[in-house]
Amino acid sequence: MDGTYWPCRGVAEHAYCPRLFYYMTVEGVFLPSADTELGAGVHTRVDQPSEAPPTLEGNGRSGRSKKKVEKLEESDSDSDRPLSVRSLALTSDQLGLTAKLDLAEINGTTAIPVEYRKGRPKRCGEVSEPVDEMMEQGRLLPGPEPWPTDRVQIGLQAILLEEAGYTVPEAYCYYAAERLKLRIPVDDSLKCEALAELEAAKRTAAGERPPPLVNDPKCPRCSLQPICLPDEINQQRFTTLAANGEPADEQLTPRKLWPPRDEGIHVVIQKEGVRVGVRGQSVRITDKDGGIVRDLPLANVESLAVLGGVQVSTQALAVFADHEVPVAYLTAAGRLVAMMDPMGPTSAAVRAAQVRVLDRPEKALELARAVTVAKIANQRTLLMRNHAALPSRVAADLQDSIAAAERATTMNELRGHEGNAAAIYFRHFAGMFKEGVKEIAVRFESSGRQRRPPPDPVNAVLSFAYSMLTNECTAAARLASLEPALGALHATRPGRPALALDLMEPFRPLIADSIAVSAFNRGELTEGHFLDTAAGCALTDAGRKGFFSAYGRRMDTEVTHPVFEYRLSYRRMLMLHARLIAAWLLGEVPSLAFLTTK
Amino acid sequence: MRRCYLVCYDVRNDKRLRRIHKLMKAYGEPWQYSVFYCTLKAIDRVRLENAAREILNLKEDQLLIVDLGSNEEAAREAATTLGPAPPQQEGGVVVI
Numbered sequence: 001m002d003g004t005y006w007p008c009r010g011v012a013e014h015a016y017c018p019r020l021f022y023y024m025t026v027e028g029v030f031l032p033s034a035d036t037e038l039g040a041g042v043h044t045r046v047d048q049p050s051e052a053p054p055t056l057e058g059n060g061r062s063g064r065s066k067k068k069v070e071k072l073e074e075s076d077s078d079s080d081r082p083l084s085v086r087s088l089a090l091t092s093d094q095l096g097l098t099a100k101l102d103l104a105e106i107n108g109t110t111a112i113p114v115e116y117r118k119g120r121p122k123r124c125g126e127v128s129e130p131v132d133e134m135m136e137q138g139r140l141l142p143g144p145e146p147w148p149t150d151r152v153q154i155g156l157q158a159i160l161l162e163e164a165g166y167t168v169p170e171a172y173c174y175y176a177a178e179r180l181k182l183r184i185p186v187d188d189s190l191k192c193e194a195l196a197e198l199e200a201a202k203r204t205a206a207g208e209r210p211p212p213l214v215n216d217p218k219c220p221r222c223s224l225q226p227i228c229l230p231d232e233i234n235q236q237r238f239t240t241l242a243a244n245g246e247p248a249d250e251q252l253t254p255r256k257l258w259p260p261r262d263e264g265i266h267v268v269i270q271k272e273g274v275r276v277g278v279r280g281q282s283v284r285i286t287d288k289d290g291g292i293v294r295d296l297p298l299a300n301v302e303s304l305a306v307l308g309g310v311q312v313s314t315q316a317l318a319v320f321a322d323h324e325v326p327v328a329y330l331t332a333a334g335r336l337v338a339m340m341d342p343m344g345p346t347s348a349a350v351r352a353a354q355v356r357v358l359d360r361p362e363k364a365l366e367l368a369r370a371v372t373v374a375k376i377a378n379q380r381t382l383l384m385r386n387h388a389a390l391p392s393r394v395a396a397d398l399q400d401s402i403a404a405a406e407r408a409t410t411m412n413e414l415r416g417h418e419g420n421a422a423a424i425y426f427r428h429f430a431g432m433f434k435e436g437v438k439e440i441a442v443r444f445e446s447s448g449r450q451r452r453p454p455p456d457p458v459n460a461v462l463s464f465a466y467s468m469l470t471n472e473c474t475a476a477a478r479l480a481s482l483e484p485a486l487g488a489l490h491a492t493r494p495g496r497p498a499l500a501l502d503l504m505e506p507f508r509p510l511i512a513d514s515i516a517v518s519a520f521n522r523g524e525l526t527e528g529h530f531l532d533t534a535a536g537c538a539l540t541d542a543g544r545k546g547f548f549s550a551y552g553r554r555m556d557t558e559v560t561h562p563v564f565e566y567r568l569s570y571r572r573m574l575m576l577h578a579r580l581i582a583a584w585l586l587g588e589v590p591s592l593a594f595l596t597t598k
Numbered sequence: 599m600r601r602c603y604l605v606c607y608d609v610r611n612d613k614r615l616r617r618i619h620k621l622m623k624a625y626g627e628p629w630q631y632s633v634f635y636c637t638l639k640a641i642d643r644v645r646l647e648n649a650a651r652e653i654l655n656l657k658e659d660q661l662l663i664v665d666l667g668s669n670e671e672a673a674r675e676a677a678t679t680l681g682p683a684p685p686q687q688e689g690g691v692v693v694i
Contacts, residue, residue: 267692296692297623
């Protein structure tokens, strides 16, 4: 890795967690959290760059800054106050190291780096207060000390300063939460520690992504947790190890590390001629005549789906991109046409692995098999749960399909079993509708599952739901740095998000089919919500409203993961599985298991 | 988990006042001219504070954040209004 400069910050992160370092510094993946934003807040106040320090070699930089510095020095000349330099950038070609110092106090040839931290220093043990006044003193407890990561960072900064020609006798670390400034003597042990970490970081960067920490207390507050999935990946690794008879004493049920649900609103705009714009940072939706339909705070908007002839201004798109709000463009019939997603941090390593792995027929078959098996299992569950009088053979037949799919040795064979199961499933699909909706059920029964055009209301709702789900799965695949167009079970075709369709398979019965069944059974959708046209049966505006409220409710439904034993909404379950596919492609988990419900 | 907040401000300068009003509209619904109701993720609460700190003159102006808890219904019910009711905003999926 010649010509690469490692940032000091990154190397310090290596001391915290090598995997975090790999994600952020090598792959460039980052996910902000409240803690990181708080840190950013502390640093915007610190990071106002000040004038450049006088260079020791005497060759000043631009004339302007030199003048200013001289002026500063003049005013300071009679006092001993050191010159404070903020945001001092330093680079070492020899070490391949670069750093931006928060603050350096420079006095002649002596420099003292000061590092700002938003949090608290490390404390071993509890602070005990004297219980009664007779006791002369509380127990002697070790005082606050800097975290190892901060020591590494300070050490590297000191080395860089020394290389620039300064003498660095000491350094400071400022902890904003306690307004505490800790002195760190700069000695050989500090510098050795820092250099060792730099070497270790370089070694890590040259290799593969390190495995996650095992049951580490640092994970719950780590902002990268939803990407890194430490417990989920360890659980899968150790389970397989144990199954192969190898010693794996770590029997782990993942802690519930997923950040609590904090979803805002998902906006669907389907009215012709409506415009979406931004005013400052609030989303303003106006109708044809310019009247305000709705003002939404941007912080609450989670995603935007635009159907048909709706205008979204360029400015609005830029703001959405900036806030990582995905925008999906669909036709009025709900077919996903395009998706705007921000050029966020995507990991090239994941995509490279996807191309490599899915190119191998046996690996592609493994993924295809996993999604097919889960899909048939879920179809079977849905039928068994909702069908009023399911012929006893059906459940057994579907069970046979699952077993056959598990044994399939070629992709075509697998697709055959999948089609077979689908045929059985849709033959009995109409039986899941209740008495009151017989007419609709009969229409579906006579046509069966047909896509283009959907001939009856049930088909129309199914097609619409699959389109919306495709859009969610595409977004989830991109979030996991996967290439949506390159799949396993679904062959690559122009414009087809094959991997998103693969990811969607197990969720079709759980989400889309279940919405269709329950929306009709509850009377949320009726014959009146549909229009029969030459281009097939279509939802009316009112019908679409009913559909979206059922859809939103379903996506927010929480289900318990059968293996990890925690609850997530379906929407987050999609993200979890997309990331597990990515982990499988990288070889971090040995096998794939998709969500099945009982 | 999103939490609900009532955010109010006193700003002594027209320019800053307009800027803070614009900022607040990104984070919540205006209940009154300088009183906003916000439902925020932890990260957005920090962002709001960071952005407001940039705009306000902390020697003169004040921004007040009242935590109303994580129960959105209870937070809304905690408010009694005389006169026109504050606008109602729905959660989940908004279809327009």
